[in-house]
Amino acid sequence: MDVLKTRAQELLASGTVQTVIGYGQGSNGRSRALFAQTPQAAETLIWDDTCQQNLATYLFKPEIRQKGKAAIVAPLPVLRSVLQLASENQVHDGDLIVLGVNGGELTEMATLQEMEAHVAGRDLSLDARDHARLQELDAMSLKERWQFWQEEVARCFKCYACRAACPMCYCSRCTVECNQPQWVPVPAHQLGNWEWHMMRAMHLAGRCVSCGACGRACPLDIPIHLLTIKMEESIFQEFGIRAGARAKAENALSSFRAEDKEQFII
Amino acid sequence: MENKTIQHTQLLALLRKIQENERRLIAPQRKGNQVHFQPAGAVEEIPFDYIQTALSAKSVLFPPVEELMRYHQDENGVQIDERNPDLLPETVAFGLRPCDAAAVTYITRQFTGDKPDLLFRRRLEKTTFVTVSCARADADCFCTSVGVSPGDTRGSDLLLTPLGGESYLAEVVTVKGEALVALAPELFAPAAAVKKEEHLAQVPRQFDLEVLRGKLDKAFDSPFWEETSLRCLGCGACTYVCPVCSCFDIQDEGSHKQGMRLRCWDSCGSSLFTLHASGHNPRHVQSERWRQRMMHKFSYMPEQLQVPGCVGCGRCLRACPADMNLIEQAQACIAAV
């Protein structure tokens, strides 16, 4: 996408940013994250259907942070991730330049307000395939659904690719990394796997932008993104809000109002 | 050892015979877009038309979670109950590729030598490997770059090479392979002269392993590692799908009164892997951990075990969510250092 390359090159050449985080040609039909630090490197930026990885996860990598101010190529899920991170005080106004990409269009956003305005006009509903899979799961009986997830979760070997691929998993010390006490067992047995996936779904509830990066990252094709996406759909139904839409937003599950249904804090 | 041939239908009959013989049969099975090793159900459902499984068969010898012992503590003291390795099941692992079988010989070196691992050794003794040579490869395969071939016999007890049509060359590599044939010798026929190489996939060499090793021996302090590993996310996907990776953790589960001590898979890609209780971490950034992966596989293991830590199966390339691509990394290292 030429207009993207040109703009990236301008931003680098002028010193406005020191890195452009984008997508580049990968191997064997894949794309991969690209960290262009010079205009020549930015020549290799691409934007096509293979570009699915959520690049916002790299915003926390120390080796990338220390390179200086970044611009990030942002399809809608990445843009929403940036806004969600902003609402959690992980990204501040002026930290980043977002190069929004949608089809062949480039929208440059330098402030959180611009990012919010851009998301406001967009369709945030689920992608058709994920929607179909959720419907399939919803159509199952409780017993069938439990059986489905039991079998899927049993296959997990705790590589934590899902956690690594998710921009919202930025804790410098994840709960599973605590051993005093060992909240979540380390070994990849059924119980330990359940505890990880349930905890992950709960920690992401109200924060997940439904990008599906976790499910794509899973080397065993376990559709764990459906767990967090389902949480998001439930929260939208109950509270009418979506993650990654506002730069200042309260988290649905940790904000309380007098008119809430429950009479006490659960 | 002798060469024989076997027809596809006879092969399925042999696998059925193994199941009837009450041995555990581990075989490939389709799941969505992937193929995995599972305890086999109906042998007709075993796929043959894929290039590689998503996960290696190493869990047959080195499971993701394994009980080392149980303990219980009361007023009489502590009692430790060891597992009886004789109770491990007799197993036939079917459908490994020659790269996977070669990997079995590599992890055997790691787990035996001085202080041979009791559970690993027993599993190895009780497992017969029936391997299927590769008629096809894809661009993620690179066995020939690391000293393995699509028809390699190392690690196999019985190696089947598809000859086109419905027949296989059956190389009876070991005594265990002979014992398997002896279960149903009528299913096999003598082999006419066959040029095995003509039926194997062509896998072009991507890099020179010795050149790589030589470069790595000088590369520890190179600035190459930071740039090359920028996109690595530090998950363990590559480690866990790999047939050679065998690093593990030991975890206690239970209370002080009773519980178990378990061994489970671990990955050098994890930030916790080398973290001291004091908070000091010799590998505190991802580039150092990526360097460890490359060094261990292509420099340290050749020195310690006289084999590289890689068989070129390509699983890490397919599994990596960041497309690190070990082939490119090896080539880049050779070029940059």
Add this chain to the structure above:
Amino acid sequence: MAEQNDYKPFLMKIDKIIDEAPEVRTFRLLFQNEEEAKAFRFKAGQFGEYSIFGEGESTFCIASSPTRSGYIECTFRKAGRVTTALSGLEEGDTIGFRGPYGNIFPIEEWSGKSLLFIAGGIALPPMRCVIWNALDWRERFKDITILYGARSVADLVYKHELEEWAARPDVKLVTTVDPGGETPEWKGEIGFVPTVLEKIAPAAANTIAIVCGPPVMIKYSFPVLLKLGFQPDDIYTTLENRMKCGIGKCGRCNVGKHYVCKDGPVFTYSQLQNMPAEY
């Protein structure tokens, strides 16, 4: 079972607990099984995996000398999950022990030489084994000098033994605390170990130096030793790294191509020079 299960620990009874310093304890351990007690042998420098069932294992050197049979000792600081749980145990409780693992200080090769021991803080325990071994074989060695420092007077471990060593005419003991760590009664040196080392300038000729301490202390002690004329082959240290199996199988403790548990933990300075600085 006839074959060896290397993960099964010996059961040990905690015979005595000594509080050495804030958060630092020594356990004196007895084998519960008499045959195991009789058969057990180790050499100075080796370590073990000590476990508390339900929490896990931790790596400590065997801090007592092989010249004293019937018991082994370990000294540890409360730092993480296992050491915190161990700190809560009492005399009479049972723990597990796997070992002896690792290589040894080649103390027999040092006959006829002088020995210089340099230790800092919680790193005196790995050295205590070889110090006691040397003292129990005192006639084999020429001069024995011990330089030991800690952050403060309270942090000095083996205080009772330091008194014993100070009282011996055949040992030169120099103790030091970091500036600011002294008490009004403190009669020893004040200064970081490498600084005091340079000050006391022990002779290098025919002397073996054994150094152990926190990474920063070691880093600054090596140049001083080289300046004093010590040969890299005559300087020994013992490394520590995160461990699990302790026997070279789990892949965790390597420094370059060496496993600290198998090729170490004892290394000479000349070996260290050929190893990456990954510890």
